[in-house]
Amino acid sequence: MLETQDVTVLKGSTEAAGKGGFQIAALKPLQTYTLEKGHKLIATRHYGNFINRWPWEWFLTLTFREPVSLDTARRQLLNWNRDLCTSEGIQTAFIAVWNNMNFTPHWHALIFGKNKNGRTLLDVLEKRWERKWPGIARIELVRGNQAASHYVAGNITLWNSDLYDLLVYNRKLLDKYRLARQE
Numbered sequence: 001m002l003e004t005q006d007v008t009v010l011k012g013s014t015e016a017a018g019k020g021g022f023q024i025a026a027l028k029p030l031q032t033y034t035l036e037k038g039h040k041l042i043a044t045r046h047y048g049n050f051i052n053r054w055p056w057e058w059f060l061t062l063t064f065r066e067p068v069s070l071d072t073a074r075r076q077l078l079n080w081n082r083d084l085c086t087s088e089g090i091q092t093a094f095i096a097v098w099n100n101m102n103f104t105p106h107w108h109a110l111i112f113g114k115n116k117n118g119r120t121l122l123d124v125l126e127k128r129w130e131r132k133w134p135g136i137a138r139i140e141l142v143r144g145n146q147a148a149s150h151y152v153a154g155n156i157t158l159w160n161s162d163l164y165d166l167l168v169y170n171r172k173l174l175d176k177y178r179l180a181r182q183e
Contacts, residue, residue, distance in 0.1 A: 048150030051095055053179050056110040056142045056149070057121040060096070063106040063136040070165055073098055077107055080133055081169065088124050090115045093173035097152055098165035106135075107167075108152050110142065114173065 062077065077096060085092055096109035113121040126139040142148045168174070 045150070045153075047153035048146070051110065051153055052146050052149035054093070054095075054110070054174060055112050055177055055179060056145055057112040058110070058126060059140045059142050059148045059151075060094075060109040060111060061106060061138045062109070062133050063104065065135045068105055070098060073105055073107065074165075074167060076134060077109075077167065078169075080129075081111075083132065084124075084129055085113075088113070088119075088121075090119055090121065090124070091170065091173055092121070093170035093177070094167075095152065096167040096169070098167065109167075110148055110152055112177065114177070 062080070064073065064076075068076075081092055081094070084090070090113035092111055092113040094109050094111035096107045096111075098105070098107055111121065113119075113124070122141070126141070130137040130139050
C-alpha cells in the first residue's frame with residue numbers, strides 16, 4: 001500500500017506544523033532572521049544545505065494557467081503525485097515550495113522515488129508526467145543536487161513572493177534516505 005497521507009505544511013516559517021511535524025525546525029538559526037537583504041543569502045544557504053540532504057531525482061516546476069487558491073494547488077500536487085505513485089508502483093518523497101510571485105502560481109519541488117525492487121524515478125519517463133499536470137509542467141533530472149537544493153531554497157528566502165508555502169511529503173521515506181551531509 002502506498003502512503004499518501006504523510007504531509008506536513010509549513011507556512012512562511014521554520015516551525016513544524018501539526019503533530020509529528022517534519023524536522024525542518026532543525027534550522028534553528030533561521031528562526032531569528034528577519035530575512036532582510038543581508039540575511040537572505042545566509043538563510044538560502046542554510047535552507048539549501050538542509051534540502052540537499054536527500055538523493056533528489058527530479059526537479060519540478062508545476063505552473064497553473066490561472067490563479068488558484070493554495071488549497072487547490074496543494075490538492076492538485078498531491079493528486080498528481082498519487083497518480084504517479086500508483087501508476088509507476090513507486091513511493092515518492094518530496095519537498096515543494098509554492099510560490100505566487102507576480103500572480104503566476106507555481107510549485108518548485110525536488111522529488112525522489114523508490115520501490116522494493118530498486119526502481120526509482122530515474123526509471124520513469126518524466127515527459128509522460130509533464131503531460132499529466134493540469135497546467136504547464138517541466139520536469140528535469142537532477143544533475144547537481146546542491147544547485148537544485150539551493151534553487152528551491154531561494155524560492156523561500158530570496159524572491160519577494162506574494163505567498164510561499166513549504167510542503168514536505170512522506171516523512172518516513174525522507175527519514176530512511178536522508179544523506180549524512182554536513183552543513
